[in-house]
Amino acid sequence: MKFNTKQRYxxxxxxxxxxxxxxxxxKKIISKKGEIYSKTLDNWKYLVGKDxxxxxxxxxxxxxxxxxxxxxxxxxxxxxxxxxxxxKQIIDKINYYFGYDVVNDIRIKTxxxxxxxxxxxxxxxxxxxxxxxKINTIKNDDIKKSLKKMSDIFKSR
Numbered sequence: 294m295k296f297n298t299k300q301r302y303x304x305x306x307x308x309x310x311x312x313x314x315x316x317x318x319x320k321k322i323i324s325k326k327g328e329i330y331s332k333t334l335d336n337w338k339y340l341v342g343k344d345x346x347x348x349x350x351x352x353x354x355x356x357x358x359x360x361x362x363x364x365x366x367x368x369x370x371x372x373x374x375x376x377x378x379x380x381k382q383i384i385d386k387i388n389y390y391f392g393y394d395v396v397n398d399i400r401i402k403t404x405x406x407x408x409x410x411x412x413x414x415x416x417x418x419x420x421x422x423x424x425x426x427k428i429n430t431i432k433n434d435d436i437k438k439s440l441k442k443m444s445d446i447f448k449s450r
Contacts, residue, residue: 330354348372361397
């Protein structure tokens with residue numbers, strides 16, 4: 294790797310890491326906000342525990358001069374009280390993990406959590422209704438049988 298120091302701006306010739314190709318303003322944003330959010334997201338199960346891990350996840354991290362540093366959490370509908378009572382513990386664990394005050398406040402937003410079972414049921418209903426009529430209109434019996442087998446395998450998953 295060669296360094297060119299004769300020009301006004303230092304440039305690196307050859308392969309560069311992704312970090313070195315970004316503009317300096319973006320580097321500052323990523324290092325301040327992105328790093329905190331990504332580390333929080335990576336260690337979310339450790340920070341909140343297994344019970345809360347299944348019902349909530351961090352949505353975003355915002356730092357403002359007026360409101361302080363806040364973490365937005367998406368919570369399944371019906372479990373807001375559990376997260377509300379454990380806000381202080383989550384804030385303490387996150388701040389302890391980073392070693393300084395990263396989060397001052399947690400904001401809760403709800404979403405309608407759809408379980409995997411209901412998704413499978415919807416897929417099965419869709420495959421039964423939508424494609425069964427189209428499969429029955431096919432004249433070739435071999436193709437019709439193979440498509441029915443494929444839909445049965447898809448339904449079993």
